[in-house]
Amino acid sequence: MGRYLLGRLAWLVPTLLGIAFVTSSVLYLVPGDPAQILLGEMATPAQIQALRVQLHLNEGLWGRYVAYVGDALRGDLGRSYVSQQPVTVEIAQAVPATAELALTAWVLAAAGGAALGVAAGRRPGTLAGAAVTLLAVGGFSVPVFWLGILLIYLFASIWHLLPTGGVGGLSHLVLPAITLAVPSTGIVARFVADGMAEALHADYVRTAAAKGVARRAIVWRHAFRNAIIPAVTVLGLQLGELLSGVVLVETVFAWPGLGRLLFNAIGQRDLLLIQGIVLVLAVTFVLVNILVDIAYGMIDPRIRIA
C-alpha cells in the first residue's frame, strides 16, 4: 500500500508543475504589455515599471515560471486589478459557495445515479433502462449551461416555484445543484446499471437464488455491492469534473462562487484573478482525482497489487 500511495503522489508533482506552466504562460502570451493592461491608461511609467518587476515581466518565460511557482507556494497569487484585493482573498471568499454547490450536486448524482442504475439493471428493457440511456446520452449532448437556463425558465419564470438565482436558503440551491448533477447522474447510473446487469448474471447470484435467498436480499446484499465498485471510481472522478461544470452553472444562476468570479474576471480581463482561479480549481481537480485513486486502492486490493 505504501508503495502504491507513493507512486500516486509522485504523479502529483509533474502534473501540478504542468498546470502551473499553463497558467503562468497566460501573462506571457497576452498580446501587449500585461502591466499596462492591468494598470490601465492612466498609469505612470514608474508604476508600470514597478508592476513589471513585481510580475517578473522583465524575465523570460522560464524565469517567470520559476518565480510564479515560488510565489504561489508562498501563497501569493498577485492582486486583482479591479478590486485591488489579493487574489487569494477573493478566492477564499468564493470557495465556500462553490464547495456547497459542488458537494450537493455530487451527493445528488450519487443518490440519483445509484437509484436509477439499480432500477434499470434489475429489469433490463423497462422504462428505467430507457431513462438511464436517455440521461447518459443527454449527459454528453446537452450543454449544462443551457439546461440551467431551461430550468430557470420553467421553474422560476413560468411556474414561479423557485428563485431564478442568487443565494439564500435551500430553495436557491435546488436548481443549480440539479443542473450541475445531471451529467454526472447519467454517467453514474450507466455504470451502476451495467454493473447490476452483469452481477445479476454471476454464478454467486444463481447460487444464492438456488439456496433460497430472497430476491430483495440478492439484489441489495450480493449484486449491488459488487456493482457499485466501478461506479465508486466514476463517482469520485465526477467530483473533479463538477469543478469544471461549476464555472458554467454558477454563471447561469448568479451563484457567488469561484465559477462566477472567473466569468466576471474574464469579462473584465482581470488577468491575475483569472490565472489564480484557474490554478486553484485545476489543482483541486487533480488533488481530488488522486485522492479518489488512493481511496479506490484501499477499497479494492486488486488495484494496488496490479
Next chain:
Amino acid sequence: MSRGGALVQRLAFAVMLLVVVVAVAAPLIAPQGPVAQNLEAALRPPGPGHWLGTDQYGRDELARIVFGARLTLEIAFTAVAFGLLVGGALGFWAGMAGGWVDAVAMRLMDIVLAFPYLLIAIAVVTALGPGSWHAAFAIGAYLVPAAARVARSAALEWKERDFIEAAYALGSGRWRIFRRHLLPNALSPLVTFTGVSLGRAIIFDAALSFLGLGAQPPQPSWGDMINAGRDYLLVTPVLTLAPGVAIIITVAAFNLASQRRLGRL
C-alpha cells in the same frame, strides 16, 4: 448490437449528414445571412418569414442557427483535425518506436490528461485572446492526448503481426509500413474517435463562446446566442431554446453515429 441500436445509429448518421448539408448550404437556405439587422422587426415571435423569430437586432434567428452550424462545424473540424494530426502522429510514433520514446511520450500524455479541460481552455484562450481560431486551438490541444492513446494502441495491436514483420523483412521502410500497412488497419478506431471528438468539440466550443471566449459577436455562435438570449427569456424564449436544441441534436448525432456499442439497456 441490438436491432434498435443499429436503427438509432443509422438515424444518427442521417441527422449528422443533414447538419453538414445545412452548414454547407447555409447561404442557400438563409440568403439574408446571419448578421443582417432590421431594428424595426426586433424580437418578433416565430411566424411566417421568420420561422424562429428575430433577435434583439431584428436578425433572423433561423439564419443565425443555420450559419451557426457552419461556424461550429468549422471550429470543431479544425480542432479535431489538429488533435488527430498531432496526437495521432505522436501515438503512432510512440507505438512503433517503443522503448523510452514510448514511455516518455505516454507519461507526458498522462499528465496532460489529468488537466481539467475547460479550465485549461479558459486559460489558453484568455492568453491568446478570445476568438474562434484560438478556441479551436484550445479544444484541439485538449484532444491530443486522447488521440495519441488511440493511435498508440492501434500501433501496438498491429505492429507485431506477421504481415508487418514480413514487410520489414522485404526491406520496407518505416514510413512505407506506416502508410501502407499500419494506417489502413488502424483507421476504424480513429474514425470512432473522430466522431466522438467532434461531439465533444462542439460542446466545448459552445461552452467557451457562452463564456465570451469563442467566436465574437456578431458571428452567429450557438453558445453566444444562448448567452445573449437570456436577457429576452420572457419575451421570446426561442432565442435561447433554439440554439440549445441545435447543439443537442448535432452533438447527439455525432456521438451516436460513431459509437460502436449502443443500447445495451
